[in-house]
Amino acid sequence: MGYRRRTIDDALDGLFPHLAAIAIEGAKGVGKTATAAQRVTTVLDLSRGPLQETIAADPDQITAESPPVLIDEWQLVAPVWDAVKRAVDRDSAGAQFLLAGSASADPKARLHSGAGRIVSLPMRPLSMAERGLATPTVSLAELLTGSRPAIGGSSSLTLSNYTDEILASGFPGIRDLPELARETQLDSHLARIVQRDLPEAGVMVRKPRALTAWLAAYGAATATTTTYTSILDAATADEEVKASRATLDAYREHLTRLFILDPVPAWTPAFNPLKRLTKSDKHHLVDPALAAHLVGVGKRGLLHGDGQRVNGATGTWLGALFESLAAQSVRVYADAARAQVGHLRTEEDHREIDLIVEGRDRSVVAIEIKLAATITAKDVRHLNWLDDTLGDRLADKVIVTTGERAYRRPDGVAVIPLALLGP
Structure with a gap:
């Protein structure tokens, strides 16, 4: 090819x-x-x-x-x-x-x-636009201009197709393999991180199984701000002698240097009326296929709602993985626009927005990610709150979905299937 x-x-x-x-x-x-x-x-x-x-x-x-x-x-x-x-x-x-x-x-x-x-x-794994499954009709760079462009287009991708894309991976050398070969390659990829990549980076991995268990727990915390203490507890629940927090913190630092962990930082806006925002990262691995593989739930299980999440997080495991897939793609497009990506959560958890894309001129596109194909007033309430709060600084407000059609709601929220959003 x-x-x-x-x-x-x-x-x-x-x-x-x-x-x-x-x-x-x-x-x-x-x-x-x-x-x-x-x-x-x-x-x-x-x-x-x-x-x-x-x-x-x-x-x-x-x-x-x-x-x-x-x-x-x-x-x-x-x-x-x-x-x-x-x-x-x-x-x-x-x-x-x-x-x-x-x-x-x-x-x-x-x-x-x-x-x-x-x-x-x-450079991150393949975004949805780069996978060639549909032609994007909405540009993130244009949304950042604040012109509130007309939104349109349709996609044939269904929830089943998006689930396939989560499991297929965005690694070019893995995604087109037959299922068994792909699973074997993902196994090998994860094993290489522990057995080779970390040692090459000067990190002695004394307990490979403990590190693999921690990675699986981190994967189960995808799209949450779960504390690292909770992740460690989940990773060592069955262990009498637990790996030390200091050891796993060192692993986490080096896994971030190796770009295996790709958390979305908390948005820390300047010169605006927002107060009391949390400062915790939202957890993501570099590719949601790694998280899905570590947790061990296949397509049938995902579509049936299977998959245990860390620390009682709400929502389905498939929803968390879809958010991770969307976040991965949005960050590729934001890099192209020289924009930064964060997430917003108030300390009381009353308000939460999955992704905040901030351009170099401090314009903001707020993005919520929903597994559902249809959108209700409840789904857009935080976006409209932020619009009221930021005023003209909010360039656009978006909900990314698994639906078929892109359109703009009467309240101004752009509803965009993930496959139709591009750079």
Whole structure:
């Protein structure tokens, strides 16, 4: 199969001709290498032992290669980061280096942050728009303008189709496999995180089963703000000798650096009348397929309402996974619009909005995510409250659904099937 263009390609089209070095960062398997390889003359794959050793001995030899140069898995030879910085200091002409990394840069292993020399772009698994199942009719970037555009279009995708997409994964190398092979690959992916990726990042995993249990508990907390204490309790409920909180906190930090955990931070708005907002992240793994696989509920069970959630969270497990799928896609589109994504919850839990997309001009698109195909007045009450509270700063208010038709309600809320929302 030929290369399928990704949302990040638009950013690379605009930036790489003018910037000397760009780091594409994301979890293993999201497609960083395939995307970067479209734009380079030379590929240096540092996951290859012999090349890794020679580059480690002399990182500055990267400048002897014909540009543009892709340095793949650069974090395995951390001094490469500073070698690129030195090269850019000498020559800042565009299109010299692309760095693909499946771990964020460890400040302890480099001399320079990269600021002003190396621009970082995040890359996540395939969004719904990138999966090619439908042609989006609504642009998140246009919603952020505040023009309240007309909303229309229809999608043939049903709840069953969205469930398939949750389980199929957004990892390009996994999603098109037959079910048994896909399940085996997801098993292998999770095992590699524990057995290889964390040790490569310098983390000694003394109790692999305890870490896997913690990951499963974290997955069961998808789309909640459950405390880490509750997640730890769920992970160790049957253990007489529990892993320490400090140990699991260290694992959590490194799993975030490896882009396996991808929580949505609490929105902390400036210059607005909102008060007493919670500061807890909303939990998400990088791909909802990982959460579904860890919890072990298949399509039939999901559609029948099966799946235990951590700490008595309300709503169905399928609803939590659909929210995670939608959040993953919205964050891809927000990155393309150079916008930030958070979530809103008041301390008393009286008000909650699943996603807040904030543009560079502080305009806001508020998004609720509903598994239902039809929307009632109860579903939009928090969106309309925020509209009354923020006034003109609220560019648009949206409910993402599993329905077939996109439209705008009389109260101004845009109702958009997930498959019809795009960058």
